[in-house]
Amino acid sequence: MNSENNLNQQLFQQLLGWQLAGVDYLSKQPSSLTEEFKDFFIGNQALQDSAQNDNLTQNREVSRSLEMLESSITLFADKEPGAPKDILSVAQREKALKILREEVSKCTKCAELSSTRTQTVFGEGPLSPKLCFVGEAPGGDEDRLGLPFVGEAGKLLDKIILACGLNRKDVYVCNILRCRPPGNRQPKSSEASNCRMFLERQIELVSPEFICCLGAVASQNLLQTTRRIGELRGNFYDFRGIPVMCTFHPASLLPGRSPENKKIVWEDMKKLLTRMGLPIPKRESQKGG
Numbered sequence: 001m002n003s004e005n006n007l008n009q010q011l012f013q014q015l016l017g018w019q020l021a022g023v024d025y026l027s028k029q030p031s032s033l034t035e036e037f038k039d040f041f042i043g044n045q046a047l048q049d050s051a052q053n054d055n056l057t058q059n060r061e062v063s064r065s066l067e068m069l070e071s072s073i074t075l076f077a078d079k080e081p082g083a084p085k086d087i088l089s090v091a092q093r094e095k096a097l098k099i100l101r102e103e104v105s106k107c108t109k110c111a112e113l114s115s116t117r118t119q120t121v122f123g124e125g126p127l128s129p130k131l132c133f134v135g136e137a138p139g140g141d142e143d144r145l146g147l148p149f150v151g152e153a154g155k156l157l158d159k160i161i162l163a164c165g166l167n168r169k170d171v172y173v174c175n176i177l178r179c180r181p182p183g184n185r186q187p188k189s190s191e192a193s194n195c196r197m198f199l200e201r202q203i204e205l206v207s208p209e210f211i212c213c214l215g216a217v218a219s220q221n222l223l224q225t226t227r228r229i230g231e232l233r234g235n236f237y238d239f240r241g242i243p244v245m246c247t248f249h250p251a252s253l254l255p256g257r258s259p260e261n262k263k264i265v266w267e268d269m270k271k272l273l274t275r276m277g278l279p280i281p282k283r284e285s286q287k288g289g
């Protein structure tokens, strides 16, 4: 049983590795790997019978492993070359995000960050949201709680979202990095590049209609540009077919920094709302920010 479980785990890691590396299709020919995996693992009655018995930790691991393997096979099996990206069902995307979150939680690609973090901060929000905010990296509060944008900057982001007539639970929020840089220093380019495969896969699975990049680090990394945030903000860009608006990071609007830029952020948000086909809340519109 142990050897089967180990092999199962190894195959799962291999499939996930291919998927994260950008492989999104495996042939569905009967002789393909996918079918062989299914025949051997999913169709293995003895293995499934064992998995149903959760009296032993060993069997619980097999059960979990089977579920993960089945999800990863599903990720590949329904895709055809050139097929639309949103071919996965909601249930498949939820499963794939769960797998991705688990993979992120074990990631040690950035040696310094993985050794100093309390936990990874994956991101949160619904699938297929109208809007996804992308920030820079977790800070101290986020690292402690495992949630994005929950500190002072997060409270300000909540206010911006409310001013837009939206609720935090209706938008997706994530960061360029999933681990806190020590002392809240800026992410290194190598760290952003290490974490990019997670970000790309996450956005693909979440599938937002619009993205709003918060600050220079988020904007420059998502859009792969060196242009300054002052130039980027207030304009629309494209990330894999998704319209992207860039604006200042809420942390930069806090007292003692540049709170006068709140008006500029509101101008950017109004542009975004208009493009999204949403009304600009009257009260805020009258206030002008």
Ligand code: SF4
Binding pocket: 104, 107, 108, 109, 110, 111, 113, 114, 120, 177, 178, 179, 191, 194, 195, 196, 198
């Ligand atoms: S920042 Fe991203 S790539 Fe780096 S260790 Fe954390 S999860 Fe891994």
